[in-house]
Amino acid sequence: xxxxxxxxxxxxxxxxxxxxxxxxxxxxxxxxxxxxxxxxxxxxxxxxxxxxxxxxxxxxxxxxxxxxxxxxxxxxxxxxxxxxxxxxxxxxxxxxxxxxxxxxxxxxxxxxxxxxxxxxxxxxxxxxxxxxxxxxxxxxxxxxxxxxxxxxxxxx
Amino acid sequence: xxxxxxxxxxxxxxxxxxxxxxxxxxxxxxxxxxxxxxxxxxxxxxxxxxxxxxxxxxxxxxxx
Numbered sequence: 001x002x003x004x005x006x007x008x009x010x011x012x013x014x015x016x017x018x019x020x021x022x023x024x025x026x027x028x029x030x031x032x033x034x035x036x037x038x039x040x041x042x043x044x045x046x047x048x049x050x051x052x053x054x055x056x057x058x059x060x061x062x063x064x065x066x067x068x069x070x071x072x073x074x075x076x077x078x079x080x081x082x083x084x085x086x087x088x089x090x091x092x093x094x095x096x097x098x099x100x101x102x103x104x105x106x107x108x109x110x111x112x113x114x115x116x117x118x119x120x121x122x123x124x125x126x127x128x129x130x131x132x133x134x135x136x137x138x139x140x141x142x143x144x145x146x147x148x149x150x151x152x153x154x155x156x
Numbered sequence: 157x158x159x160x161x162x163x164x165x166x167x168x169x170x171x172x173x174x175x176x177x178x179x180x181x182x183x184x185x186x187x188x189x190x191x192x193x194x195x196x197x198x199x200x201x202x203x204x205x206x207x208x209x210x211x212x213x214x215x216x217x218x219x220x
Binding site: 026029030033034036037039040041043044047048051054061064065068069071072075076078079082083085086 | 189190192193195196197199200201202203204206207208210211214216
């Protein structure tokens with residue numbers, strides 16, 4: 001019989017611990033990931049609706065352009081926030097502050113777009129749809145902001 | 157079963173046990189954060205391209 005593989009024991013249990021821990025998600029991190037994913041889903045709905053409406057002549061290029069410019073900002077910020085979040089196993093103060101820096105200007109832009117963006121859309125049904133989509137996006141971004149702000153303040 | 161055999165068995169089963177624990181967690185309704193972030197990243201990337209493509213093909217007309 002071979003000698004007891006004593007040297008392998010700590011490594012194996014460390015591996016087991018790592019494997020088990022990798023299945024555990026920080027609740028704040030999961031909530032943030034869900035808020036970001038909800039935002040991208042709402043963005044997809046908004047952009048696709050607008051582009052289809054534009055192709056059908058329901059919304060002019062001029063009315064649509066400011067909203068699409070906000071969409072680029074939100075998509076870029078969402079992508080950045082997602083990539084920052086991906087590096088983490090637990091939401092920490094430094095990364096939370098970075099994510100806040102990415103999200104805060106975009107939240108202001110969406111807030112402004114909710115008020116002014118749909119005004120130029122003459123089709124009432126589309127205007128309501130765009131307003132609702134922008135509000136959903138605002139909610140998703142606000143949720144993400146609240147989560148990261150809480151971690152940034154706690155300093156964990 | 158001797159201690160060595162038992163340890164050898166644990167050594168060989170450990171990664172499998174870890175995987176099973178993770179699968180059970182996911183089957184219990186918890187979604188792995190990586191999967192959510194994969195979805196978010198792919199969605200934002202597609203959306204960004206879609207919006208940029210639209211803006212580049214519908215540029216503002218400037219008066220001479």
